[in-house]
Amino acid sequence: MTASEQPQQLAQTLEFAAERLTRRIQPLHATSRRLAFARLLVLLGGGALALLVAILFNATAAWILFGGAILAFLILVIWHRRLDDWIETLTLWRALKLDRRARLLLEWDNLPPPRPITLTDKTLVYDLDLAGIHSLHQALDTTISRRGTNLLAEWLAASQPDVDGLKARQSIVRELKSRARFRDRFQLTYRRTLQRELEGEHLLxxxxxxxxxxxxxxxxxxxxxxxxxxxxxxxxxxxxxxxxxxxxxxxxxxxxxxxxxxxxxxxxxxxxxxxxxxxxxxxxxxxxxxxxxxxxxxxxxxxxxxxxxxxxxxxxxxxxxxxxxxxxxxxxxxxxxxxxxxxxxxxxxxxx
Known part of the structure; x- marks a missing residue:
């Protein structure tokens, strides 16, 4: 396999994984809708039935029936929430696969817009398209914090890079290359818990x-x-x-x-x-x-x-x-x- 064919094959693998996740998500959405209807039915039906029992028989039986309906409703709520959490996880995982594919094939329209950065050394930035729209920084930037995206831009734009630091980062990247699952799970954990990028400035x-x-x-x-x-x-x-x-x-x-x-x-x-x-x-x-x-x-x-x-x-x-x-x-x-x-x-x- 030639070097030019490897990205295409990996892109196809990622696309297949995204399609497989889509097929898993679709029936889960249908189940979620059924659970939402079942929750409403159990709550309203249980309340109406308990009221009917109270009128025709006695209040004790009605309260027992209503308590059972509430218990069933709570069980359905817990089940529904867990299902929705799983749907969210799979949806985010699918988005990660598509994001990797877009970065691999440089599909700029499918990538997030470049985030604002502040650079001290701008010597090579604009001449070599290192930062900004359709830049190397935009293609590589999967950081989760504002300081992270800025640090990546500084590394890319450094006119006199730190050779020892560069080699150390390359060693880490080589190890991360074969650990796609680790990278995906880290990104998944971040996206599930936070809706926006981390900002360490307030903490500092x-x-x-x-x-x-x-x-x-x-x-x-x-x-x-x-x-x-x-x-x-x-x-x-x-x-x-x-x-x-x-x-x-x-x-x-x-x-x-x-x-x-x-x-x-x-x-x-x-x-x-x-x-x-x-x-x-x-x-x-x-x-x-x-x-x-x-x-x-x-x-x-x-x-x-x-x-x-x-x-x-x-x-x-x-x-x-x-x-x-x-x-x-x-x-x-x-x-x-x-x-x-x-x-x-x-x-x-x-x-x-």
Whole structure:
């Protein structure tokens, strides 16, 4: 087989795979429509039948029948959602096959438009069609982040490339070449969890921000003492006929809290923002943690941080998620007051 025939054969293979996925998707859509009708029928029919039983017989039997209908409805909902998820997965997989085919044959009309980039070295960009419409960058760009697409453009447009870095990337690409399934699954994971490209700028801005952690570090033990004193004095007043000195402790704690409120809002707001950004990476991190890099040493070295079981990124992201969930409880004003009265809630999670 000649070099010119190889892309054509691979394109035919990809087209056949896309057609096969289309044939799998079509009956699933029909099943999805039937399930949607069945859900409606079970809910309305079960409700009507339960009402009829209540009129003709007794309420207990009607409630049992209605409960059974609700249970059947929920089972159908779960089944329907899983089916729709599978349809979405197959549809995205089909799109990946067609995207690879379009890049292979340079079918520009079937490729995504070139994404905006910012280059420092533009010496060769326009003369050699390295970036822009119908360019090498557009043909190769399957990156999932804004920084990724910009970095690819910088590599392509570098008038004085880093030879060692270039050879290292070539070694990784050679290993990725034979791992189409790994590449497809990574892209599939990304497309299923995110509807747009990743943007790391917000996260980098957060990492550069200076937070008042030093002041909050000593504020936590003081807040803990004030809360403990308040609870003890309240218990003594409630159960031992002690004077209501807890009001003074509560007032001191409220004053202490408002003295640090600005710092608390800064840190806790940042926790929520960083969770919003980091949570986008969770599914991708989990995929790379479970991936097998057998006989691909360069790719394994690149992904080594994800393979470290002692410091798995997904575990770190899970902790951030729990902290953000705890901070999110403050959105309810009454719950926020209660939590901060019985615990130094905001001080604790600002410190963590």
């Amino acid at each position: 801005e957060w990492l550069k921000t200076e937070f008042p952690s030093a002041r909050l570090r000593w504020a936590l033990p003081l807040a803990t003492l004030l809360v403990a004193a308040n609870l003890v004095l309240f218990a003594l007043w409630q159960f031992a006929a002690f004077p209501p000195f807890f009001l003074a402790a509560l007032g001191a704690y409220i004053a202490f809290y408002y003295w640090h409120q600005k710092d608390l809002e800064t840190v806790l707001g940042a926790v929520v923002r960083v969770h919003t950004e980091l949570d986008k990476f969770r599914a991708l991190a989990q995929y790379l943690e479970r991936a097998n890099f057998f006989q691909t040493p360069h790719l394994a070295a690149l992904c080594a941080p994800f393979q470290d079981a002692a410091a798995a990124p997904s575990a770190q992201l899970r902790r951030v998620r729990l902290n953000a969930a705890a901070v999110g409880l403050r959105n309810n004003p009454l719950l926020a007051i209660l939590l901060n009265v019985i615990l130094p809630w905001d001080f604790l999670f600002a410190f963590l």
